[in-house]
Amino acid sequence: MAKLYINESKKRGHINPEIYGHFAEHLGRCIYEGLYVGEKSEVPNENGIRKDVVEALKEMQVPVLRWPGGCFADEYHWKDGIGPKESRKKMVNTHWGGVTEDNSFGTHEYFELCKQLGCKTYVNGNLGSGSIQEMSEWVEYMTFDGISPMADLRKANGHEEAWKLDYFGVGNENWGCGGNMTPEYYANEYRRYQTYVRQYHDDAPVKKICCGANSADYEWTEKVLKTCFAFPHNNSGFMDGLSLHYYTVPGEEWSHKGSATDFSEKEWYKTLYKANRIEDLIKRHGTIMDTFDPEKKIGMMIDEWGCWFDVEPGTNPGFLYQQNTMRDALVAGLSLNIFNKHCDRVKMACIAQMVNVLQSVVLTEGVKMLLTPTYYVFHMYKHHQDGELLESFLENNGLAGEEKEYQVPVLSESVSEGKDGKITVTLSNLSLTQEEQVEISFSELKPGTVEAVILKGKMNDFNSFDEPEKVKEEVFADYKISERGLNLTVPACSVISLRISR
Ligand code: AHR
Numbered sequence: 001m002a003k004l005y006i007n008e009s010k011k012r013g014h015i016n017p018e019i020y021g022h023f024a025e026h027l028g029r030c031i032y033e034g035l036y037v038g039e040k041s042e043v044p045n046e047n048g049i050r051k052d053v054v055e056a057l058k059e060m061q062v063p064v065l066r067w068p069g070g071c072f073a074d075e076y077h078w079k080d081g082i083g084p085k086e087s088r089k090k091m092v093n094t095h096w097g098g099v100t101e102d103n104s105f106g107t108h109e110y111f112e113l114c115k116q117l118g119c120k121t122y123v124n125g126n127l128g129s130g131s132i133q134e135m136s137e138w139v140e141y142m143t144f145d146g147i148s149p150m151a152d153l154r155k156a157n158g159h160e161e162a163w164k165l166d167y168f169g170v171g172n173e174n175w176g177c178g179g180n181m182t183p184e185y186y187a188n189e190y191r192r193y194q195t196y197v198r199q200y201h202d203d204a205p206v207k208k209i210c211c212g213a214n215s216a217d218y219e220w221t222e223k224v225l226k227t228c229f230a231f232p233h234n235n236s237g238f239m240d241g242l243s244l245h246y247y248t249v250p251g252e253e254w255s256h257k258g259s260a261t262d263f264s265e266k267e268w269y270k271t272l273y274k275a276n277r278i279e280d281l282i283k284r285h286g287t288i289m290d291t292f293d294p295e296k297k298i299g300m301m302i303d304e305w306g307c308w309f310d311v312e313p314g315t316n317p318g319f320l321y322q323q324n325t326m327r328d329a330l331v332a333g334l335s336l337n338i339f340n341k342h343c344d345r346v347k348m349a350c351i352a353q354m355v356n357v358l359q360s361v362v363l364t365e366g367v368k369m370l371l372t373p374t375y376y377v378f379h380m381y382k383h384h385q386d387g388e389l390l391e392s393f394l395e396n397n398g399l400a401g402e403e404k405e406y407q408v409p410v411l412s413e414s415v416s417e418g419k420d421g422k423i424t425v426t427l428s429n430l431s432l433t434q435e436e437q438v439e440i441s442f443s444e445l446k447p448g449t450v451e452a453v454i455l456k457g458k459m460n461d462f463n464s465f466d467e468p469e470k471v472k473e474e475v476f477a478d479y480k481i482s483e484r485g486l487n488l489t490v491p492a493c494s495v496i497s498l499r500i501s502r
Contacts, residue, residue, distance in 0.1 A: 081106020
């Protein structure tokens, strides 16, 4: 039997809601079809934005949405996406399938989407192929509400008031698709570009995000911070966040990443093993960040993460459309527990991507929409948002998986206390075969009522348009309240969320 000890009197940090963030790029059917269908569409919409998708996302609680990319961001010229739609420039989306981008979804539509979702805004600027003037003018267009050329242009385009821009990314993956830069070169460019991201509201400054590393590129973190943070006489910070991108790819070659639905038990464990690596990356990049920023003023923004598999057979390879099984759910459950546990440094994480691309929470097909297993995990974990992480410790947690190389801990957990005083415990069982008895003990608390839900299934169960509710969140009742905790049975291949009142 595993034991989960919870010390409810020890708060270990604040769980920024943005850890449960999302990412939507002009890629495949994410923006167009997935989120935005246009006002004349047969799909019910409000100002061109799908009502069904927004309703589902609101229920799941989206804290922040990153846009417009991704690689797309560094070739996006924002002025192409404003003004009357019929005269907006059409361009080729060279990164993603070479399709025509008609720019009908631009700045105004993005802020409308965030308004409908009730989420914070995170716009990623173009450092790779855009000018400083262009970036600076975009920020002016979005956030300045006095008299200026860009504020006047916004008003002429129908939006009198400035928007609230919460985060601004100065380039994306500039070590790769964003310009193939060296860390030294990017760092100098970053210093220059970020200077002109002007702050027009002292009470609501735009938080600047610097492009961080890919996976285990520690040299990037070190060199970028050396130039951008610890500059002599100015360590007050050119940045509020440093990004980190990490994708879970089971295959060894980019051309054979593995199928999203047709995989073996061995691939199950290999995928979870690789997903679990994010903890090591957080620790090691975090240690470098600590040397410059011991007070942890700069957030680690894991603004792209998730599973990346081969596209669904017969779909455009440039559209990155993949199905989503219980394996994705366990990757999400594990990753979100890890982010919670490192909430002292991790201030944002955006799963890639929101709809119809990579590890999505929603898939659409014409007027139809379905919720993926990953959606339910975000839904079940939403009570952690804005909570206080509580000290917790798992004893007697075994290892799952036959191949030594890819073994993973059977259980993953995190615990938080919400503003309403309720305690949320999220537990995942990564084993495919072993159900686990778990004894939860608080240091003093005697649980009152418990609300519990579970997501379970076979490893490659997924929701399809023929069977959209094969995997879904259900009420969980296999627990007993004890004097100072709970006893429960956690089925193999499952994610559980418990809400415990005092
Ligand atoms: O999410 C898909 C792509 O992955 C993004 O555009 C890019 O930033 C990353 O390489």
